[in-house]
Amino acid sequence: MQPSNTELILIRVTGEDRPGLTSSVTEILAKYDATILDIGQADIHNTLSLGILFKSEERHSGFIMKELLFKASSLGVTIRFEPITTELYENWVGMQGKNRYILTVLGRKLSALQLSAATKILAEQGMNIDAIKRLTGRIPLDEDKTDTRTRACIEFSVRGTPKDRVAMQEGLMKLASELEMDFSFQQDNMYRRMRRLICFDMDSTLIETEVIDELAVRAGVGDEVKAITESAMRGEIDFCESFARRVGLLKGLDESVLKEVAESLPVTEGVDRLMQVLKRAGFKIAILSGGFTYFGNYLKQRYGIDYVYANELEIEDGKLTGRYVGEIVDGRRKAELLKLIAQVEHVHLAQTIAVGDGANDLPMLSEAGLGIAFHAKPRVVANAKQSINTMGLDGVLYFLGFKDSYLEERGKL
Numbered sequence: 001m002q003p004s005n006t007e008l009i010l011i012r013v014t015g016e017d018r019p020g021l022t023s024s025v026t027e028i029l030a031k032y033d034a035t036i037l038d039i040g041q042a043d044i045h046n047t048l049s050l051g052i053l054f055k056s057e058e059r060h061s062g063f064i065m066k067e068l069l070f071k072a073s074s075l076g077v078t079i080r081f082e083p084i085t086t087e088l089y090e091n092w093v094g095m096q097g098k099n100r101y102i103l104t105v106l107g108r109k110l111s112a113l114q115l116s117a118a119t120k121i122l123a124e125q126g127m128n129i130d131a132i133k134r135l136t137g138r139i140p141l142d143e144d145k146t147d148t149r150t151r152a153c154i155e156f157s158v159r160g161t162p163k164d165r166v167a168m169q170e171g172l173m174k175l176a177s178e179l180e181m182d183f184s185f186q187q188d189n190m191y192r193r194m195r196r197l198i199c200f201d202m203d204s205t206l207i208e209t210e211v212i213d214e215l216a217v218r219a220g221v222g223d224e225v226k227a228i229t230e231s232a233m234r235g236e237i238d239f240c241e242s243f244a245r246r247v248g249l250l251k252g253l254d255e256s257v258l259k260e261v262a263e264s265l266p267v268t269e270g271v272d273r274l275m276q277v278l279k280r281a282g283f284k285i286a287i288l289s290g291g292f293t294y295f296g297n298y299l300k301q302r303y304g305i306d307y308v309y310a311n312e313l314e315i316e317d318g319k320l321t322g323r324y325v326g327e328i329v330d331g332r333r334k335a336e337l338l339k340l341i342a343q344v345e346h347v348h349l350a351q352t353i354a355v356g357d358g359a360n361d362l363p364m365l366s367e368a369g370l371g372i373a374f375h376a377k378p379r380v381v382a383n384a385k386q387s388i389n390t391m392g393l394d395g396v397l398y399f400l401g402f403k404d405s406y407l408e409e410r411g412k413l
Contacts, residue, residue, distance in 0.1 A: 007061045008037070008084040010053045011068065015077030017048035024075065025052065028067045032060040037089075040131075048077070053084065095159070100188040101127070103156040104399055107181035107390050109139075110152040114179045119156070121171045127160040137404040149269065151391055153398040157188065169385065176387065184372075184386040184399040191350035191369055195400055198278060199338050199364060201356030202289035202296055202310065205374050206393070208266040211291050212246050218257050221249040235359035235379050239290060239330045247313070251322030255315050262298040270392025275303040277397055277407060284345050288334040290360050309337050331360035335367045355396060356380070372396060 013025065022041065029036065034056040041050045056064055065081055072079035105118050122129065135153040162168045172183050186192050203210045216225035225246045232242035278285055286307035287296045296308035312325040327333065334356075342352050354361070354368035357376040365371030365384050373384035374393060381387050388395040397407075 005058050006055055007058050008053065008055050008086070008089055009061060009065070010051065010082040010084050012080045012082070013048065013050040013052075013072065013077055015048060015072075015075070017043050017046050018075070021048065021075060021077065022050060024071050025050070025068065028064060028071060029054055029056075031067075032056055032064050034060070034064065042131075098159050099161045100130075101158050102184070102186050102188045102192065102401070103158060104135075104153065104184040104186075105156070105181060106151070106153045106183065106388070106395055106398055108150060108152065110154060110181065114175075114181050115154065117175050117179060118172070118181075118183065121168060121175070122156070122158055124171075125160075125162040125164070125168050127158045127162060129156050129158050131157040133157070133403075135398050135401075135403045149392070151395065151398075151404075153395075155398075155401070173381065173387070176389065180390055182388045182390050182395060184370075186370065186386075186399075189350075191348065193401070194351055195283070195353055195370065196347045196351045197284045197286070197338075197342055197345055198353040198355070198396075199286040199288045199334075199341070199368070200354075201334075201358065201361050201374075202287050202299065203291045204357045205355060206268055206271055206287065206299060207295075208268050211261060211265075211295050212250075214261045215250055215253060215257065216246070218261070219250050219253045225249055232359070234377055239360045240328050243290065243311070243324075243328055243330075247311075247320075247324050248322045250313075250320045253320040255318045255320070258292075258294050258313075262295050265295065265298070268393050270394030271303075273407075274392075274394040274396060275305075277394075277402065279304055284341070284347070286337070286341055288329065288337050288354075288364060290329055290334075290358075307341055309333075331363040334361065335363035338364045338367055353396070353400075355393070370399065372399065 013021070034054045036052060036054050038053040039051065041048065068079055103118065103122065105115065107114065119129065133155045135155055136151050139150055139152065169185065172185060175181065176183055200206050210229050213222065213226050213229055216222045228242050228246050231237050232239050275285070285305045287299060287305055287310065289296055289310040291310050293308060293310040293312050296310040299305060300308045309329055311329055314321045314323040314325050338352060338354060339349065342349055349367065350369035352368040353370045353372065354364040355372045355374050356365060357374050357380060359377065359379055362380060362383055365373065371384055371386065373380045373387040375389055376384065376387060386399060
């Protein structure tokens with residue numbers, strides 16, 4: 001219970017931000033030995049919004065408010081006071097421990113329509129927004145000066161438990177498709193802030209092609225292999241069966257073609273930036289691919305990737321035999337490898353991330369603490385909890401909570 005000789009008062013300060021404003025306010029509270037129970041501040045376009053909830057003795061409250069009014073006048077800001085009852089305060093304290101989530105909304109540009117639609121879903125699920133943060137840099141008004149690869153990202157910190165998590169996920173996915181935006185909805189816990197291992201598919205994820213299709217074109221069997229690849233990625237035929245059939249069609253291809261293809265691999269937008277940041281942040285990085293080790297090792301050398309697990313092509317007398325060596329890295333094997341690497345690196349599974357585009361990536365996307373479908377096939381998007389379809393692979397950074405200001409960026413590559 002609040003002692004009868006004390007008061008709880010919420011002060012709100014708004015106006016042009018300037019150095020020393022918070023210091024001036026708290027100095028007055030300190031003078032009267034007030035206790036600060038909560039404090040928060042936001043700055044929008046150099047306009048400050050500062051809130052402080054404090055407790056003080058009744059005999060001091062009038063003097064505190066009087067001095068704060070004079071100080072606000074001298075600083076050119078507006079200040080308002082609101083008494084808070086003990087009941088309201090205790091209810092607020094009782095909300096501690098409620099589930100917290102992070103909704104990240106991402107796109108080339110974000111409009112009021114997109115944000116309205118996303119936050120409406122939160123409201124319908126009975127969730128309350130505690131904080132809103134822009135993660136990307138500032139975008140010029142003159143669109144002619146704006147890079148076509150700009151990024152816009154808003155992060156919402158929300159409290160509560162969704163009434164229907166499945167329906168909420170479906171609603172967000174529908175919005176993402178209709179309004180050209182991406183989203184991530186994650187529980188805000190310690191694991192989200194401590195991701196340590198990230199595993200990537202290679203073909204159509206780290207690179208903008210399916211290597212086996214490139215090899216097939218050079219072997220003169222492009223159409224046949226491409227048709228099998230697309231069917232496998234849609235989950236229509238077993239990956240192992242499709243892999244064996246496609247590799248068999250490459251029989252007789254010269255080994256020199258592998259080097260030629262590797263040196264011309266089209267790297268996905270954002271990979272350079274993403275890898276640089278992940279390495280700087282101390283992440284362990286793995287390629288878990290149904291493609292080929294030759295090309296995975298090429299990317300490993302280029303980016304300093306820690307692990308590569310893919311399929312080994314059999315080569316005899318400088319020619320592909322149409323066979324492979326060892327166990328096929330399919331969807332089941334990818335999930336096993338993710339768990340194995342996490343164990344070796346002493347990383348909790350909740351601290352892992354998996355990124356992929358095909359049906360054979362679904363097991364590792366489901367196993368990882370954060371599974372992200374990247375420019376994925378419809379079946380994969382439908383089963384993934386997070387997806388990126390509007391921009392490059394560096395969009396993953398925003399799902400991890402990185403801000404452009406951390407990276408000395410301004411929303412451009």
